[in-house]
Amino acid sequence: MKTLNIIGAGRVGSTLAALWRRCGAFAIQHVLNRTGGSAHKAVRFIGGGTGADGWHCLLPADTWLLATPDSEIARAAAELAASGLLRADDVVFHCSGALGSDVLRTALMPGVHAASVHPLKSFADPQAAVRNFTGTFCAAEGDAPALAVLVPVFEAIGARVTIIDRQAKTLYHAASVIVCNYLTALMEAGLQCYEKAGLPRATASAMMEPLVRETVDNVFRLGTVNALTGPIARGDHAVVVQQLEALQAADPRIAEIYRALGVMTTDLAGAQGRTDGTVLARLRQTLTDAQGALRLGK
Ligand SMILES: NC(=O)c1ccc[n+]([C@@H]2O[C@H](COP(=O)([O-])OP(=O)(O)OC[C@H]3O[C@@H](n4cnc5c(N)ncnc54)[C@H](OP(=O)(O)O)[C@@H]3O)[C@@H](O)[C@H]2O)c1
Structure with missing residues (x-):
């Protein structure tokens, strides 16, 4: 031995x-x-x-x-x-x-x-x-x-x-940080957003729980593409612009998260194939250009 x-x-x-x-x-x-x-x-x-x-x-x-x-x-x-x-x-x-x-x-x-x-x-x-x-x-x-x-x-x-791959160890660990640590930070951003909307933190946390658990279950059951729902999956440009404006006013740091993850969400929506490509391109433009987003909303 x-x-x-x-x-x-x-x-x-x-x-x-x-x-x-x-x-x-x-x-x-x-x-x-x-x-x-x-x-x-x-x-x-x-x-x-x-x-x-x-x-x-x-x-x-x-x-x-x-x-x-x-x-x-x-x-x-x-x-x-x-x-x-x-x-x-x-x-x-x-x-x-x-x-x-x-x-x-x-x-x-x-x-x-x-x-x-x-x-x-x-x-x-x-x-x-x-x-x-x-x-x-x-x-x-x-x-x-x-x-x-x-x-x-x-x-x-x-x-x-x-x-x-030996060379990819840092990327591998970054992936673990994203799915574990950043998921936690994302939950915190959501909680703070609910609080800014006037909900007590404990109520917000209780409301989030079934939504988050169901979403995570769907991701592992259906895959990320099929699990996606919401305004970007529906190609609803007006809603995205309104939300960006509201977030920009309430907390620019959370607006930044919304924009960055929104762009990746347009990729998932594109893979779903239910929304027209030109609508998704316009959404992507809105999300990457904060000023443009506000102008487009007016
Ligand atoms: N914790 C986790 O959940 C986890 C998960 C996956 C991987 N890891 C990895 O596993 C490794 C160990 O983590 P851990 O959480 O087990 O650490 P830990 O509980 O803090 O234990 C570290 C041990 O190392 C000893 N030590 C510290 N400096 C030393 C030195 N210069 N020479 C000899 N011994 C020394 C400490 O001795 P004393 O008791 O005398 O101070 C202690 O017994 C790390 O590489 C970590 O990244 C950890």
Whole structure:
């Protein structure tokens, strides 16, 4: 069985190590955190391995997981390279969504294989994450020998691994930011807009909930093109102009969001094929030209 050392066993490192120990995918060897106390606590959670008080306590391992916060990964990789513990064909990987495997490769010696495997999951509660990890999508990229080791061990704990292009890691993460973080910000913009229309925030939130849930269900059931409804899908130019004018007066920042997403909405409406192309072109023009939008409305 391959050995695993973990540098930075916090929420993600402890969860993965606990799962791998249970299924016997790795022999959990050493855990090194910033503090010895934290490493020993992680070992108790994992149910195996030995907590280390410094690099000098570690033995070599076949595989190294650097699960520190993103800002510490490059430093941990440099310290690992300087430790003299790495051997040719060892595998080193991290779980960041924002960083690629190149952050490791620049620090490590040739012959050591680097990868990143990003689980699309919140590990806020590691106990719960251990229980419900099965089915988690994980985006992996890196050196082929590293992926040959890592894909099977992630699949052994129930991950659904997708290989992504190493060069496209930043775009991949930006997509996750859009669908997760920006969706949250979009909900906030909608709430503020309801509030500007005179609704109490709690009422607005309660009103939004079924609308948002139904829309999200429709997107995954029907796809984005068929899920689209509303004034742009209907080609209703007058309504769009009125709304832009009202938003511009109430909150120009929300008007900006309305314009930017409105342009993408015209693409979806075009793909639906129910609205005339010239109407959509006029809408697009209105949305991209704020002043023009106001003039066209008069
Ligand atoms: N949390 C999530 O939901 C999530 C989801 C997907 C991916 N990720 C990724 O997973 C990685 C780990 O995130 P996390 O949330 O598990 O972090 P975390 O809970 O904050 O744990 C980080 C661990 O790293 C240790 N550490 C910090 N600096 C160190 C250093 N220089 N050397 C050795 N150990 C160090 C900390 O030790 P101490 O306890 O002693 O401070 C702590 O145990 C990150 O790359 C993150 O982007 C996180």
